[in-house]
Amino acid sequence: MSDTILADLPTPCLLVDEARMKRNIDRLARHAASLGVTLRPHLKTTKSVDAARYVLAGGNGPATVSTLAEAEVFAEAGITDILYAVGISPDKLDRVIALHRAGCRLSVLLDSVAQAEAVAVACGEAGIAIPAMIEIDSDGHRSGLTEDDPALVEVGRVLHAGGAELNGVLCHAGESYGAVGRAAQAVFAEQERRAVVDASQRLRTAGLPCPVVSVGSTPTAHAATDLTGVTELRAGVYVFFDLVMAGIEVCDVDDIALSVLTTVIGHQEARGWTICDAGWMAMSRDRGTAAQEVDQGYGIVCDEAGAVIPGLIVLQANQEHGVIARRPGSDAQMPEFPVGTRLRILPNHACATAAQHQQYHVIPDEAGAPLGLWPRFGGW
Numbered sequence: 001m002s003d004t005i006l007a008d009l010p011t012p013c014l015l016v017d018e019a020r021m022k023r024n025i026d027r028l029a030r031h032a033a034s035l036g037v038t039l040r041p042h043l044k045t046t047k048s049v050d051a052a053r054y055v056l057a058g059g060n061g062p063a064t065v066s067t068l069a070e071a072e073v074f075a076e077a078g079i080t081d082i083l084y085a086v087g088i089s090p091d092k093l094d095r096v097i098a099l100h101r102a103g104c105r106l107s108v109l110l111d112s113v114a115q116a117e118a119v120a121v122a123c124g125e126a127g128i129a130i131p132a133m134i135e136i137d138s139d140g141h142r143s144g145l146t147e148d149d150p151a152l153v154e155v156g157r158v159l160h161a162g163g164a165e166l167n168g169v170l171c172h173a174g175e176s177y178g179a180v181g182r183a184a185q186a187v188f189a190e191q192e193r194r195a196v197v198d199a200s201q202r203l204r205t206a207g208l209p210c211p212v213v214s215v216g217s218t219p220t221a222h223a224a225t226d227l228t229g230v231t232e233l234r235a236g237v238y239v240f241f242d243l244v245m246a247g248i249e250v251c252d253v254d255d256i257a258l259s260v261l262t263t264v265i266g267h268q269e270a271r272g273w274t275i276c277d278a279g280w281m282a283m284s285r286d287r288g289t290a291a292q293e294v295d296q297g298y299g300i301v302c303d304e305a306g307a308v309i310p311g312l313i314v315l316q317a318n319q320e321h322g323v324i325a326r327r328p329g330s331d332a333q334m335p336e337f338p339v340g341t342r343l344r345i346l347p348n349h350a351c352a353t354a355a356q357h358q359q360y361h362v363i364p365d366e367a368g369a370p371l372g373l374w375p376r377f378g379g380w
Contacts, residue, residue, distance in 0.1 A: 014357040018363060023255070037227050040234045043063050064236070065083070066085060071106055082104060082107070083133065097130075116158035120162025136170065147195045172216060218236065244348055258350045262277055266339065
């Protein structure tokens with residue numbers, strides 16, 4: 001890629017490598033197809049209608065979101081099959097009803113009788129059967145009912161008898177983000193699969209419907225080898241990948257499609273520091289690699305064309321200042337970066353870094369094509 005394509009961009013700003021992104025999307029799409037399941041991509045990482053067009057094979061879904069703001073924006077763009085994969089609270093059900101009335105089939109997630117009762121009441125008042133998924137906990141990571149919890153069938157009965165649509169069960173193997181390597185992640189994938197399949201069988205044995213059996217995290221989605229009994233697979237950060245995913249060997253550093261373009265603004269030569277204009281407001285405070293075998297600081301440093309510069313990381317960050325230095329223990333030579341030099345930083349966590357920016361500057365796959373510009377949004 002010619003550096004001139006980025007020459008007029010103000011820094012810091014967010015870059016997407018279209019070729020890498022398309023490669024990442026295709027990789028998981030092929031894997032899901034080989035396992036015989038529907039892929040329901042999570043759009044929380046990109047929060048961009050333009051990016052969603054790449055990952056949604058049918059154009060209008062299926063899709064997953066993490067906020068109702070995402071659901072509203074994507075529904076307005078014509079995406080009509082959406083799963084809101086965060087536990088529903090009663091105060092948000094009016095927005096869910098509004099989306100249904102606007103033509104979007106929005107499924108909600110819950111794991112308690114209280115939530116199920118609230119959904120049932122909203123369904124009765126609105127005359128709409130809201131699809132609801134029961135969250136299953138396979139690893140103690142966060143929310144959900146275990147597959148053998150007596151409340152599972154009780155929740156299902158409240159939904160089914162109360163006018164809601166009991167749509168199925170869902171699991172997210174959050175502990176897989178601490179598993180290094182494909183073999184370790186495959187263990188979590190099977191644990192996740194078994195939990196939702198067992199839960200679905202309990203519901204069906206109780207005479208309740210369970211058409212959808214949903215699993216997903218980026219590590220388990222890529223590591224799964226058998227999804228018997230599962231109907232759909234979810235993942236999100238795989239579109240861009242990041243250093244956390246590279247650190248647990250889900251991807252290579254060369255697969256990371258997101259970076260922050262930054263400019264050198266000064267030096268502390270006695271300390272071996274180069275100062276850039278990408279602080280934590282550009283990179284986020286996420287230090288997800290700190291607990292991994294290799295701590296990547298606030299990100300790996302690349303040249304303007306995107307080639308990794310060995311041994312250099314953003315060692316520390318203030319609000320608008322990033323400190324580029326040799327990785328602790330590295331004997332790599334510190335290059336000379338004159339003031340005004342453009343560099344790129346690969347992020348620890350793509351979701352968190354993207355959330356700091358309002359748009360993506362897209363480096364085109366096609367040689368000679370101009371930069372693309374994709375707006376992104378936030379909010380809840």
